[in-house]
């Protein structure tokens with residue numbers, strides 16, 4: 001039986017707000033909040049239909065890997081992305097050039113979510129500036145092609161392209177977001193985007209500084 005929480009109508013504003021709480025005063029990214037943000041996004045995606053389940057399955061697997069790090073004996077090192085990078089690099093816990101002993105390293109796993117966050121940023125920006133007759137599937141595909149697609153093999157790109165066609169049109173999509181009338185959706189996106197962007201930028205700079213942007 002589906003648990004009640006899953007049935008509750010939820011508001012995308014609450015999900016995106018979680019990303020607000022990701023950054024500490026010294027601009028460290030709190031992994032618990034980052035993961036909570038993704039969990040909410042996956043719930044939203046699941047509510048759009050089962051055609052997205054191959055995407056949410058992969059996202060859930062990656063979320064679970066991060067949750068496991070956060071509940072394991074080294075949990076404290078996984079408090080922020082910064083502390084995780086330091087800990088895993090200092091202890092040789094990351095496969096840097098080819099896949100090997102650490103397929104579930106935090107650095108590698110988080111990099112996949114980080115790349116997906118760029119897709120989210122681009123997609124939300126397109127939604128924010130869209131007009132009534134804009135097509136969600138085109139906005140989603142454009143955002144994907146500009147970001148995640150370059151990391152995915154042909155077969156995944158193909159499957160993603162098929163899934164995008166199943167996206168509801170803009171009016172229904174906005175309704176499912178449950179934020180209010182379109183003007184409110186646009187305003188909410190305008191508030192949320194700079195924060196999501198900042199989380200992305202901080203992570204990008206950290207990964208770049210440590211040469212981690214191409215982890216296998």
Ligand SMILES: CCCCCCCCCCCCC/C=C/[C@@H](O)[C@H](COP(=O)(O)O)NC(=O)CCCCCCCCCCCCCCC
Nearest residue numbers: 041042044045054055058059112113116119140148156160
């Ligand atoms: C609502 C529309 C949903 C469109 C989602 C667009 C993203 C498409 C991603 C397609 C990923 C397909 C699944 C497989 C991925 C993996 O191969 C690949 C590589 O992993 P590996 O290195 O371990 O092998 N994984 C990834 O790149 C991570 C993908 C994580 C995707 C998370 C997507 C969550 C989407 C949340 C949607 C929320 C929309 C809110 C908008 C208002």
